[in-house]
Amino acid sequence: MDIEGFVRGRLTKGEDEEELKSILAERIREFKDISEEHSLLMAESVIDEVKTTLELNNTEDEFLKDIITVPKANVGMGKMGVGSRGAGDFFVHRKIAQIVKSTNTQSVVDPNAQDDGGVVKVPAPGDDVYITTAVDGIHSRLSEYPFLGGFHVTRATLRDVCVMGADPVAILSDLHLADDGDIGKLFDYTAGICAVSELIDVPLVAGSTLRVGGDMVLGDRLVSCVGSVGVSQHPPTARKGATVGDIILMTEGAGGGTITTTALYNGYFDVVWDTMNISFVKASKALFDADLVKDVHAMTDVTNGGLRGDAHEICETTGVGLEFYHDKIKTTVAPNVLNMLEDLDIDPLGVSTDSLMLVVPPEIADDVVKTVSDVGVYITEIGKVDDEGSPRLIKEDGSVDTLVPLFREAAYTKIKKLVGDTTPEDFEIMKEKVQKAADDSIRKKERVIDYILNNN
Incomplete structure (x- = not known):
């Protein structure tokens, strides 16, 4: 429980301080084995500290007031889907990258590459x-x-x-x-x-x-x-290296934190053991030792919103198209994990399976497959890179689906299913608000830099 945030919110709404002190003291005693007297003293101290900081709103130092005022988007993390590896999360990460880019510092790969x-x-x-x-x-x-x-x-x-x-x-x-x-x-x-x-x-x-x-x-x-x-x-071997004509390879994945969470909170406890491996690093190490990495065009781990999310980000970053074969992709999900996901009606393409996806020129594809297979990690061809500009899934019956990231990654716990993964009706308005908050943050950064340079 964030008692500072609790008090700040109640004081801002004008709640009576004595009543607030009593409520907070009771909450504190729920967590700590202390006397009523001591809990009241703690509550009083928190209220006093928060009241003091609220006085900053009345300071005559306008620049300090500017610095401590958050450029609010008035959009909550949960509502925007931040951390849920979907369209809302990707949008916010691009705004973070925009702030990074505004510094004009140089790197080979920065957050703009996603x-x-x-x-x-x-x-x-x-x-x-x-x-x-x-x-x-x-x-x-x-x-x-x-x-x-x-x-x-x-x-x-x-x-x-x-x-x-x-x-x-x-x-x-x-x-x-x-x-x-x-x-x-x-x-x-x-x-x-x-x-x-x-x-x-x-x-x-x-x-x-x-x-x-x-x-x-x-x-x-x-x-x-x-x-x-x-x-x-x-x-x-960043995502931006994907080139038309490349072959897409993928190793078997059993998931990590996401699949472990799915297993624990849905009662599939034996699946936890499937996730306890170092196959990804073994495969990568084998490619390093074979001196093949320098010839790989792009590598990624299937994590951010599953293959849907990663494929979308690659196409957004590079402009290329990706064609995937559904029957092949299913073979790259560890059998116990795939059975669990299908039992729970969770889209395997919408969650993190932690597979290693490699985009390679055709001439080295066989060498990559052999090298990874030799260290005991399953790998297979799952698609190719073309110039269509979008990620597409070729299904077993020959039909074609465009891989579009959901607003949130596929729901893998009961609470996530209640929250849902549909795009809010006001998503475009939310994006405008988030954009304004990012722009305001950049402007604040620039004002602070100017102040420091001019006064030091």
């Missing part, structure tokens, strides 16, 4: 070195299962490095546990990270551990992320 990893080139004696970084957050529904959360988020960030054609060399961890969380969660989460670290011989080298919201958030929610760093001596 890849999960970014790349910078560092001059070095001999060949230049390309450094790839990526970061992923723990799946929100794995807060109660820290080991699984740590394990799968580590694999996720390593995948993002691998698909840029880089060899992972380091792992970073950032861990936030709410005030009432048991310390054991820290260790369990870290052990999950280190299981992957040890399996692939990439060290966990640094990190940070803090409380969620400090004293202002009660409960035991775990919010965290893992980052990774990779290096290579050749340009990245």
